[in-house]
Amino acid sequence: MSSIAISPGHFGVGSGARDIIDEVTEARKVVDRVAYLLQQEGITVHKIVDDRSKKQSDNLNYLIREHNSKNRKLDVSIHFNSSGKRTDQPLGTEVLYLNDSLQAFAARMSQAIAKASGLKNRGAKKRSELAFLKGTNQPAVLIEVCFVNSVQDVKIYQSKFNEICEAIAKECIAYVAPNPANKESDLENVEGEIQKTLPSVGTKGEFTSPELKKRLDAILKDQKMIEAIVRKGIDEQAIHGVWLEKLRDGTLSSADLLGISTLIIEHQIKNAGKK
Ligand SMILES: [Zn+2]
Known part of the structure; x- marks a missing residue:
């Protein structure tokens, strides 16, 4: 809130x-x-x-x-x-x-x-x-x-x-509410999005750990951290530069952020495998 x-x-x-x-x-x-x-x-x-x-x-x-x-x-x-x-x-x-x-x-x-x-x-x-x-x-x-x-x-x-x-x-x-796209109930939105788009991850897109939800909620309020995550992804060429523009426009949603974070980690795992 x-x-x-x-x-x-x-x-x-x-x-x-x-x-x-x-x-x-x-x-x-x-x-x-x-x-x-x-x-x-x-x-x-x-x-x-x-x-x-x-x-x-x-x-x-x-x-x-x-x-x-x-x-x-x-x-x-x-x-x-x-x-x-x-x-x-x-x-x-x-x-x-x-x-x-x-x-x-x-x-x-x-x-x-x-x-x-x-x-x-x-x-x-x-x-x-x-x-x-x-x-x-x-x-x-x-x-x-x-x-x-x-x-x-x-x-x-x-x-x-x-x-x-x-x-x-x-x-x-x-x-x-640094990200206007999700100014209220950020995590409820994420849950809804995951439920819609990733039906294979569990039966419901709900957080099963209140602690995880609390920490994620804190990160979603931390504009500097969000920008650092997006920048890291762009620097590592895991995601496109357009995501930084979206963040600045205020059109980056919390579901987007979760998606970006997943792409960054996937990229790191794949790269690590090549070495
Ligand atoms: Zn005065």
Whole structure:
């Protein structure tokens, strides 16, 4: 199950940054839209909105507690930035992270938002003091969509709202369900495929070992490992280069991956026999 917990920063309207636009109002809009887009793609979304806190410390405790109470693979916090005085300069978007393993994802997220909208890409920024990043116990990023005090940023944000939300949703999906072709019940699909295509392997295409299924499930979520397997197959000339393109397009299914893996091993066995 691919699931995400997402929340807008702060609590009531006016409790965050405020200039040309209000951070809280806009962050809530972004969260609503991103949550909708994720649900459309079959992702389970836990939307957390703080309507009860009266001060920032209560708010942070509330958000952290609510995020940690959810069964999810990724925590996302949506904010808008401010640099103080109003400016005509474009300032841009940035994505904050704490754990180094999130650096690449944060960088991809920031770049995707910038590319989709035209906002300046400020990139991934490691921040070790933020309560949300410190307190949540799953991979977490905090997105600063743009600056509320930049005339240029707000103009871009308002005209590219949808594009920005789509970019955020797309990167989140790539993170929690790296292979869109099998975003839900990967292994059930594999089982179904095997049953259809390989009737001679047992009577049913089911996994008989929960441990095997668990380990395979972990591999199917590991985009780097999947790419390494496909690359190895291509390098060894066991499979065609088109499989790497399929992986990048998101059209490689988990049944394909199992097939490719089998071809790679078959190739190795045959080659070993020749020596
Ligand atoms: Zn904020």
